[in-house]
Amino acid sequence: MQGFIDQAVAFIGANAAWAGPIILVFAFGESFAVISLLLPATAVLVAAGTLIQAGTLSPWNVIPWAIAGAVLGDAISYWIGVWLKDRTERIWPFTRYPRMLRTGRDFFTRYGGISVFLGRFLGPIRAVIPLVAGMMGMRQGPFQVANVASGIVWAPVWVGIGWFAGEALKRIFGIEDAAPVLIILIVVATLVGAAAAFRLVTRKSKSPHEDRPDRS
Known part of the structure; x- marks a missing residue:
């Protein structure tokens, strides 16, 4: 994963005209149902922030x-939820890890429409909240407002972190090219966090009765 992200960042650093479409694909993947667990677009955005700080890329x-x-990924996930409704539970990976949907439903039930905004920033919840919102019949207008608002906040936050980190590494440690350092740190942190969160979700997938052998 790290090598793939390194190559993507190196490519957009050398080919600014392709930076936008490539970043769109990463942001879409991180926002799309389930795939977001596997594609850490945040690492690419932070690295892009360091490239902006270095003058290689423009914020535009x-x-x-x-x-x-990000907005497109959440929107399509929502429409899939509207279309599938309860049938979502009968498709992989939710047949294997039903706790993923239950966690999303619990979060959505507790926080309502604001969960769409909050979910953008919360690990494994991000992977299912738009899907759950569609399944549970959230109206499209409020969903899209929360979707767009969260995307508008999410992208500059991670790019800004990359910019400030690049500036700090340059001033404090004299590191001119901060992107490789940050990619390693963010990818490792993202993968460890995702693995821990996924393990927590999947460990809770079984009820105590499911853990007992069938004595019939």
Whole structure:
């Protein structure tokens, strides 16, 4: 994963014209149902922030495309939820890990429409909240307002973190190219966090009765 992200960042650093479409694909993947567990677009956005700080990229090469990808990923996940409704429970990976949907439903039930905004920033919840919102009949207008608003906040936050981190590494440690350092740190943190969260979700997938052998 790290090598793949390294190559993507190196490519957009050398080919600014392609930065936007590539970042859109990453942001879309991180916002699309389930795939977001596997594709850490945040690492690419932070690295892009360091490239902006270094003058290699313009914010216009990054932020609007990241917002568009994030909004599109959530919107399509929502429409899939509207279309499938309860049938979602009968497709992989939810047949294998039903706790993923239950966690999303619990979160949505507790926080309502604001969960769409909050879910953008919350690990495994991000992977299912738009899908659950569609399944549970959230009206499209409020959903899209929360979707767009969260995308507008999410993209500049991660790009800004990359910019400030790049500036700090340059001033404190004299590191001119901060992107590789940050990619390693973010990818490792993302993968460890995702693995821990996924393990927590899947460990709770079984009820105590399911753990007992069938004595009939």
